[in-house]
Amino acid sequence: MQHVKHGPWSGIVTKAPERCVVNGCDDPHRGRGFCHKHYMTWDRDRKSGKVPRVTPLR
Numbered sequence: 534m535q536h537v538k539h540g541p542w543s544g545i546v547t548k549a550p551e552r553c554v555v556n557g558c559d560d561p562h563r564g565r566g567f568c569h570k571h572y573m574t575w576d577r578d579r580k581s582g583k584v585p586r587v588t589p590l591r
């Protein structure tokens with residue numbers, strides 16, 4: 534059995550959530566911490582120059 538060394542942040546930075554990070558949303562994760570619906574919301578706001586209503590993971 535080989536043990537892989539992980540830095541203190543490796544589990545946090547690289548691991549994608551299983552669910553959307555938006556409060557009250559329980560949809561499966563799609564990208565940047567969002568489900569498909571919230572990803573589209575964020576992307577649309579961003580591209581139209583507005584402040585996104587939702588906050589991505591990074």
Ligand SMILES: [Zn+2]
Nearest residue numbers: 553558568571
């Ligand atoms: Zn969502």
